[in-house]
Amino acid sequence: MSKYGLSSEQVQQSLREHGNNTLPTPPRESFWQKLLENFQDPIIRILILALLVNVVFVYMGHGDWIETAGIFVAILLATFVSTWSEFNNENAFQKLQEEASRIRCKVWRDGEPVEIAIDDIVVGDAVILEAGDRVPADGVLLEGELKLDQSALNGESDEAKKLPAAAGFVWGEKIDFLAEERVYRGSVVVEGAGVLQVAKVGAASVYGQLTQELKEDERESPLKLKLQGLAEQISRFGYTGGVLIAVAVMLHKLFLAGGPAAYFANMTAVLQDLVQAVILAIIIIVMAVPEGLPLMIAIVSSLNMRKMLRDNVLVRKLVGIETAGSLNLLFTDKTGTITKGKLEVVRFITGDKQELTSFDALPEKIKELTYQQVVLNTSAAVSEGKIVGGNMTEAALSRYLGSYRTQEVPQRQHFVAFNSTSKYSWAQVASANDTYCLVKGAPEKLLLRTGFYWDAEGRRLALTAGMKQQLDARMLELAGQAMRMLALCSYEGAVDGELPERGLTLVGIVAIRDDVRPEAVEAIAAVQKAGVQVVMITGDRKETAVAIAKDAGLLQHPEEVVWTSDELAQLSDDDVKLLLPRLRVVARALPLDKLRLVRLAQELNLVVGMTGDGVNDSPALKKADVGFAMGSGTEVAKEAGDIVILDDNFLSIKQAILYGRTIYNSICKFIVFQLTINASAVAINFIAPFINIDEPLTITQILWINLVMDTLAALAFGGEPALKQYLEEEPKRRSAPIVSRKMLLSVVIGGLYMTLVGIAFYKSAWVDHLFRDAANHIYTYTGFFCTYIFMAVANGFNVRVEGLNPLKNISLNKAFLQVMALIIAIQVLLTYVGGRVLRTTPLNAGEWGVVVLFSLSMLIVGVLGKLFMGRR
Incomplete structure (x- = not known):
């Protein structure tokens, strides 16, 4: 029998008065809630608008149900893929968290020692603690002597000595981790044995209170901001292009009729022309929107999330991995992340x-x-x-x-x-x-x-x-x-x-x-080379922190700054902002120091990352643009983080940054590829009426180009590999547009060349003579349609690499070759079965040779464009 503990009746009374020891968890989104949230994406919104317009035109008998279905499928695929990936990873994370709730604790009940689940502990319980146990609730020590590791709560690595409370001790509301009689949930017993009387459980414990600070609204990710800007630009380009093309078509019809009097004499024909011009304008507007972009983002994120899991990085939120690639500043723990985490x-x-x-x-x-x-x-x-x-x-x-x-x-x-x-x-x-x-x-x-x-x-x-x-x-x-x-x-x-x-x-x-991980030294150097400032935050004394920072390669120059918590507290916010670019180490750090540093860095418009494993780290993990929680850390820290580093290794953080940049670069490649096609299609259709070309690309051809190039190309670029060279790039500014000058120049060069080739096919007698004669020039027109598709394919090889070799690293993305081969095969097939619907006819071997030569010239244009941009 024990003099401590509760009877069964007392347990029930305590349960009614104070509740059990279950930790509050942030509200969890269902699959459908996540799906609905993904429909708020700016590009998806434009697609939904385009879908509604198409539905109206189909209903009126003037639209194309294939294009309408294509947009609908693109929307569903993009939102479902991203939602499913995030939902699955969230479930994987939940399985990790559920392990914590299976912890069993030994308590005295009805005078006997029994083992119960951690969630079933109540106020007044007498918990038996031994070396290796994790303290399950806040309370006072009744007997015994303990040494605790409280680093999960206060970040301090020094072991804390705990002794029995004096008679008449009252718990109160004071939080004091250094008080010898106070024991807090989340601490680990490293030495000794004792009996703990529980004073606070669940949400009332310090551990539980900190979980309530995780409800702060999140800042929009850099990628989301950039895509919003891109969506606005695309909308303006599409609407302007559509209206101008509709006007150009009507002016062309007016010119062909011989003037306004003759043209408006037949109002039925005018109305028919107007409807066709409006339909063409709508098609152009729809084509200007890269509906494959959301799908491509979902695919590339999903593929890379699976790769990252193999590298011990669990992505809980897609926004986390996207943002990791844009990091300017990373605040990182020392113990277990830079060091091995054990003496x-x-x-x-x-x-x-x-x-x-x-x-x-x-x-x-x-x-x-x-x-x-x-x-x-x-x-x-x-x-x-x-x-x-x-x-x-x-x-x-x-x-x-x-x-x-x-x-x-x-x-x-x-x-x-x-x-x-x-x-x-x-x-x-x-x-x-x-x-x-x-x-x-x-x-x-x-x-x-x-x-x-x-x-x-x-x-x-x-x-x-x-x-x-x-x-x-x-x-x-x-x-x-x-x-x-x-x-x-x-x-x-x-x-x-x-x-x-x-x-x-x-x-x-x-x-x-606690020695520095050899791989962490290499990883820190790689991250710094990537333009990310790394700042080590530790509870250790200054001398120890400086020594570790030097070994890790964080401190290399005399002008670099090391602060203690006290020194940081004496500085104004303006002083901290001024010196922040030179900061490398913060010693004896407190949780509030982390929060303050994250806030000030964000006020400087920096993209900020934070690593952490303890309850004390959770508010800063939540506030940072991307929070890296350690796999060995507390459940609260993992809840607050966007990404869980399962092996607690800085090398895995480097990998997260690399994959984030891979996603960003893949998106940029797809945007250049897609905008080149869109810009050239809009330009050809706009110029055509003014140089007496009637329908250079028919509506059905435009729809086919739009459908195949958006959706299939998304699959092709989604598998681009994570290349080490991405870590040598400077991080993108948070406010910088996603379409850089270099990307825009590439679009202009590629789009202009494709437009000029289109004009040559329709206006050059020399090109026309390369194909068989026909009254309606059907062979030349088929040749241009195939050339246009093949040039787009060739341009795909151009934009996927920075250098001059279009096949570089192609073995690392075999799906790219497969998708492009499929596009070519389908296009060849369409010349045989497209007929009047797609305005095509079979070509002979010589004509196919002309098509291939014109298409391959796109590779030469790509090389020349890169040489030109390199000189600039």
Whole structure:
């Protein structure tokens, strides 16, 4: 029986009064809600308008149901693909989160220890805590002594000591992570055991309160802003082009009739011409809208999301990966992201100043004594010669041993645990032949007591004052590299009472550090080269943070800035904004510091990313343009993030940026490809009436071009690979238009050439003579229609690469070849079956040769255009 805990009746009463321990979760969107939200996309809205206009014309008998169906399918596919991808990833994320709710906790109920789900804990419960447990609710310690890792709550890596509360203690509303009697949900027990009396559960806990801060409205993504601007430009271009073409057609009819009097004499013909002109204008307006763009964005996002999952990056929201490619500034955690997230022994220094990096390299005598220090001079549990639980330092020492075991381990006779006063622990042990002591602790304390050291041959030699000074100097250097020192000593003989003040023998000094991930150094360099400013934010002291930042490549120049939280607090917002471009490290950071830095960076119109794993990081993760939550972090942090980094590795953040830029570049390629076709089609149809060309492209041909080039090309460009060269580009400004000058110039050059080729086919006798004679020039007209499609295909190869080789990296997107081959095959087939509907007829081998040569000339124009733009 226990004096703590609740009875079944008390549990029910507490449940009625305070509720259970279930954490509040942000409202979750259903599939249909997400689908409806995706219909708000600016390009989708234009498509819906075009669809409604087409429906009206079909109803009146003047529209084309194929084009109408095509637009309808494009809208549905685009919205469904993006919604389905996001919904599936959200479900995958939910499965990760559900694991947290399956945690079982041991509590006293009705005088007996029972195991219950974490959500079933109530106020007043007595929870049994042991090393390795995660604290399930806020409360006070009733008995025992604990050391907690509270970094998930306050970002501090130092372990917090917790002691039982005094009699009559009242919880109140105060939040104090440093108070010894207060224990908060989300902390992890690293050492000790005790009983916790629950004071706050669920939403009332500090952990739960922080989840309520995640309801802030999100800022629009850079891509969404750019697409809104593009939609407005396309609308203006389409409407203007449509109206001008309708006017041009009517003027052409007027000219052919011989003047206004003759033309308006037959009002029936005038009305028929007017209807045809309006239909053509509507077709042009519809064609100006790249309905494949939303589908292409959905496809490329979906494909890359699956690739990213293989790289340990779970995208919860499509907007997250789009925005990652536009990052200007990334605030990142240190522990586990830049560093390995666990302490490791990185050096072993012997008494004669030899420095060894691996346990296997130690001399046999020193190796054996080091092993005994780890498994005998410890307060942690030991199983089969290996540490179980224990604090971070003991876990590091245990990993350092690897698989090493001795056949005979001495018997521990006496043990004195580490305490903050003496700063060492010691154990007296006895082997078959000897009794001696093992001492482990702070070097500054133990070196004062040493007079000897063990050498490589296992001899006990004198440790001189000069040797101690050299060791002190070296330890000072290593401390500047963020290493902690731990001295291992032995004492020959038994001890009665206190450890002697003199006569210890130095086994060695262990240097321990949470080392920088080698791959993180490379990834940080790549991200910085990509134009993204990386700022490390940590709860560690300034000296440690600076050392890690230097090793990681974040601090390289004297003018770069390092702040502590106190220094940051003394600066005005204007001062922070002024110095922000030079900022590289913030030490001893608080959650409010992160929020402030994100806010100020966004006020500078920067696209800001934030990494985090703790509850304390959640508000900043939510406020940032893209939040990277760590996979090992808290459920609250993952809820706040847009992207979950499953392996906690900065390398995965680099990959997220790369994939984000891949999506953006793929979208830009598709836009250039599509606008080149649209611009040339509008230009040809606008110019045609003024140079006496009647229907250079028929309405059905325009519809076919629009349908096949939008939808199939979306599939082709959707599979573009993630190329490392994208990380060498400067990030796009948040306010910059998606269509850059270079893209616009490419559209103008390509569109102008396609227009000139069209005019040549209709007005050049030389071109006409390359085809068989026919009264209606049907062979020439078919030749132009095929040439136009094939030139568009050739231009697809132009725009998919930056360089002069149109086949570069084509093996990485075989779908591109397959789709383009399908377009060509369908076009060839249409010359045989299109007939009067598409104004086509079969061509002979010579005529196909002319078509192919004109089409391939588009590749030459692309190369010349790139050379011209390169010179500019």
